[in-house]
Amino acid sequence: MTITTGKITMTLSKLLTTTAAATMMALPAFAMDVTIAQTSAVNTLDPHGSASVGLDLSVLSHIYPTLILRAPDYSLQPSLATDWEAVDDNTWKFTLTEGATFANGEPLDAETVAWNIARVTDAENPKRISSWFSQIDGVNVISPTEFEITTSSPYPALPAQLSMFMLLPPEWASEHDPVTETMSGFKYQMTEYVPGDHITLSPNPDFWGEAAQFDSVTFRVIPETASRVAALMAGEVDLINKVPASEIARIEESPNATAGAVDSTRSVFIKFNTEKAPLDNKAFRQALNYAVDKELIADALFDGLATVSNCQVMTPDYFGYNPDLEAYPYDPERARELLEESGVDLSQTIEFELPAATYLQGEEVTQAVAQMFGDVGVKTEIQTMEFGAYLDKYRAAHDLGRLSLLGQAWATIDADGLLTLFKPGNQYSYWNDEAFDEQLVAGIATTDPEEREAAYKKATEIMCEEAPVVFLYAQPATFGASTRVTYEGRGDDWLRAFDMSPAD
Template identity: 30%
Template sequence: MKRIGFSILAFLVLVGIVLTGCSSSGASGGSASSGGSGSSGKAQEMTFAQTSKVVGLSPTMTNDSVSQNVLNQIYETLFTRDPETMEIKPNLAKSYETPDDKTWVIHLNKGIKFSDGTPLNAEAVKYTFDKLRDPKTGAPRASLLSAVDSITTQDDLTVVIKTKKPYGPMLAALSHGNSAIISPTADKKQDLMKKPVGSGPFMLKEWVPGDHVTLVKNPDYWKGPAKLDKVTFKVVPDVNTEISMLQTGQVDFIENVPSEQWDRVQNLKGIKTTKKAGTAVSYLGFNLRREPMNNLEFRKAISYAIDRDAYVKQLNGLGTKSNSIIGPKIFGYDKSAESLGYDYDPEKAKQIIKENGWDGKQIDLLVANTAAYMQMGQIVQDQLKKVGINAKIRTMEWGTFLDVSKQDKFDMTFLGWSNSTADGSELLYPNLGGDNIGASNVVAFNNKKFNTLVDESRYTVDQDVRKEKLKKANELAIKQAPWVVMDHGVVTGAYKDDIEGIDILPTGDWFLYNVSRK
């Protein structure tokens, strides 16, 4: 039997906004109550502001970063990433073994309970994963466990996962927020999208859809109660309002500061900022179900028409230009990919458009009403107009956009992928793999050779083989251009200077368990 130490996790899986929507009425999480206080005797509270609303509170049924901000505080995964090294380490899991290259034996920590008082045991893990990968569930990130053949319980604290083939990204998949463990008891009697029950340090007190979500600390959390007593996730109209509220003290923490506002935020009195290279990628995607988006020459023309260097320059250091779909912070990145792709050449774009009779072609450009995507939309619309393409921007609210973007209801759209796994296979497979059309593969890219290469990168634990397969798959996708990569992201945050313990990972994830106020 082979035991894998956590000291070599960086070798196993190196250093991860998209899909599904939900609307629901306000709901209570059941047994939540505030209680508790800071060392000063005064309750410690924090308000986080975001311009988009939460679409649901089930890790199984959501897959967007806005909802995930809340879910990260309520639910937990078997494994997690160290915020400094990005190495994967145990969380709910105590340890694991791999007796062969298709078997993962995972031992759980003792005494963990969900906030409804029921035990988090091997049966709960099996229930969660079986539901996630069941086609009847319709989970948007079922692809995380698509390599799994069976899940069994060896005893109350031991889960055995067998894969169809050797699966290299397994630990990365099990550290992803959508693999968080849910309470089987709660899931059978209530809608977790409205009434979440997890094992994390916080639990739901109130959700008023479109306005706010309020969490309070879980007094029975297995690692000990959180320092914060209450956290509110507030929806605000726009970024300017968000920043003004931070300045006046109405909110305490914001993330994803737009580039044009970065200098302003850095100069606010009493505010700290953080910035680091991230794993996220933003892209312009073509709906390959439609003409002429399914024509490579059209995609080349659009790629040639977009001045991405100019776009990234105005991001003021909050994004990096790259031709590679797999970014520099992702396992599988190879610098040689930067020489590929279709760089800015408006004359070549005009030539292709004229030769194919696309001059004056009107395109439906679907854009979510977030600051970053609206900025991309306006810039690209102007650049396409200069080469003879009329892109008509159609905007919609975030939750509605998530629904529409999964369907054949657009020509081109802007999307992002935060890549919470920081693994190239788990970037390419969900977003461009043929198995995931209609779910996370919103552009409907389906290339047999690409699919084979990505599968070969997934179904091996040999990391050198994985890198080579990912290199080839990435190169193929770059040449086929289902995406125009707009930039690879930089994660940012701004918060009141009396807040301690906030650490945003390169994946964009953050956790509030260790956060406190002076």
Template identity: 30%
Template sequence: MRRTNSRLLVLATAVALIAAGCGGGGGGDAGGRAADQSLIIGMNHVSQNFDPISTTATSDYTYLRFVYDTLVSTDDGAPKPWAAESFEPISAKHWRFKLREGVKFTNGEPLDAEAVRYTFQRALDDEKTPWRVRIENLERMEIIDPLTIDFHLSSPVGNWPTRTSVVWIVPPKYTEENPGALVTKPIGTGPFKMDSFSPGEKVVLSPNADFWGTKSGLQRVELRSIPEDSTRVSALLAGDIDVAYRVLPDFVDQIEGGGKKLISVPSGQSANIFFQTTTNTPLKDVRVRQAIDHAIDKDALRESITQEYGRDLKGQIVGENSVGYSDELQPRPYDPAKAKQLLADAGYGNGVTLAFDYPLGRYYRDKEISEAITGYLQAVGITVKQNPMEGGAWLDRLYSGSWGPINYWSIQDAPAYDLSWTLEIFRSDNIRKIDADPKLDQMLDQSFTITDTEERSDYLTELAAYAHEQAYFVAFHSDPGLYAVDPSVEGIEFLPSTYINLFEAKRTGG
């Protein structure tokens, strides 16, 4: 059962007062929007940039997918054809994609094999493209016919279709003739086209009448930036917006009391701690890592931090939607006595001191989680030297490999939904310098030689079991994904990736 604390009463009162103030002067027109099938979504942020090769955050993908298409969709976990009609492995180093016939960009250009070749090459040619690393194995492309393209890879990539799910296809002619235009005037083949864009503030979309898939019945969609959580909730309660994107559990009672619908979809963002074992540290001993896992009450942490809107990860770094998630793995139980015994067995019966890096405000309640972890560890004889820092400084230390040896890091397995994609950060040659385990490297390499999704999933569950046995991380919970919606809105879908699907969305009344 969800817990409510005294802090909620203060928040609820504050929101009620704000809502009352907005209600009188805001003049929310939900009824009018229902009549003309218009929808306003209050977002926690609005993208600054619609050019896929230069967006810097996965949160921007939520915006890109309204306008652009990718070859493959991973919305259901395993990769499925999207703008591509089909894909098949000739081998793990050679993949063939066939495109849907008749798909056109909103300026009339065809989404054909040349558009795909151009888009991938454009990313490969720009080393600053954030997601370029996901396709850097691409050695060359071969256009077989206008609707068929082959990808030749430098090494086996068994999840190549999944990797294409972050490559947003752009029109070659428009992009070349209008340098920089995609930033604010994107042209795509997605379900919507852009009507107006104020970077960081507002996006207005209308349906793409020529979209090849399910066409939304909505006639206008506005994505409005409302960064403050309480303001987003109050705007919904006042009728100024129809959807409040990503609301905190603290506001649940107020939202439901105000007659709004709550939609809970635990996100693909997970709360974890990682251990650096590449340096001369006590954490090189698996017993110390296992002791830390046993020392933390993961159920209590999830209940208090997420108010039970987060999902138990069962000792895994990815959620249940991901290829490689194991239904059979279970987390190590909370057992302080076992933790102390393991520490003693490892030669640290008199205690051990370990430094702990964590960011402030970068992830959902990172400070509160890290402070709770510190308390649990100190209770079993681990003296923790806390090193909290601003998010940018924390990221710099992470990528320099000079962190820890304990680090709080919230990993997002969505939208890839693939264990090997996520576990790649543990490779021996990774710049973050987390682990140096030849067996883990070998298992990852083996996973990339397997092209069949079900076979890969079976093998990756073995990899998940090995990573859990070695306790390279402690997985706590997935973050809560909470969304508040006016009752007149139906059919809107939120995914663990935090993507929004509006294919079936509609307004049913005022």
């Protein structure tokens, strides 16, 4: 593949001077500096080396372009790609913005897209996000502004998946390390990086689209919840997320900030390892679903901000969501009946794993659920561990505890992503159901929306009946914002300055 590359046309000092001048001319008069607090430090600057939407990819989305953008209302909007269409079941055609470039002059054209796709589909050098594009067979470059992506099977969610796929400049990447360096092709460029502390961005004067609204954007690491809330109320930061529901009213009383919540695309549930007894027992799994008062958890712990899951892991925003399912009611008597029918020895203590400081009020939820299990005679032992250790057990060792608190979402907001995490053979599944698998296969075998919805309707019905989890609630996407900005919140984990605007 041949990549045509422009030359670097200015020195760093000239670039910075030009940046300042261009910013003064391009930005509106109300431009300002904003600071966004993050719960953890960025792990990598390579957008192909991370699948963490709320952390690494949120920062990098300011620097690197995508073909398509996911808007706060979850609609897919043109970005570098101005148009896309399905030519047939296995072919998608895209049209690009003409004349777009990276800050170093390299073209943002079809050859660049092809190079990036080749980079993440290279079987000999896989990237963290390579599995997203395992169905891609190749890229056919038609012209600098037109190309086609061919797939081995229908991939109806490809445009949504591409909204997370950021593009690197090929020539620059061959001479630099994208893990520790960046080259802008989008609204902002990185001006300062202090690992573990903060990243500061300034507008990219060579950006080919609508100018950035802020003079600078700083992503500041503040792990402690109380410290993030205090920094917001003191006017030190402009946006925080994962605000405890109990703190929202207090923030609202502050003259410097507002707070709120929106429904998120992330469901929280108790994951069962059905590969270990007694979680291989359907009656036992159903009993635990009847044992939990989900309405009480939503109301008491989240002040009514959490929405109880109606017997599925998808939320209403997902394609394939089944509106006809009903949640397991809180029925401790029915739980005890099923426990007796199951024949499980209730004298045993079952480990209940909790990844620390990971899910909003996860510690409180785990304690409440453990108490409810105990009320019907199921003994558990909460085992708290760092999230990294939990992931090692979950993914690498494939040795998850019999019970654990887990929250999952899929950025394409499509059933073929989220439900695949429960597909037999998937390393994340810990559940093997042939009938469920048959429906997933049917759902990805066509691009016809009605046929896909019918397959996922059956899949969710099977999952509800077989109960491989305790279905709990959709985690509320809570946030706090300074009164200097306007921000309405979004529920898909993206944390972006260009979703904010200066307050009037």
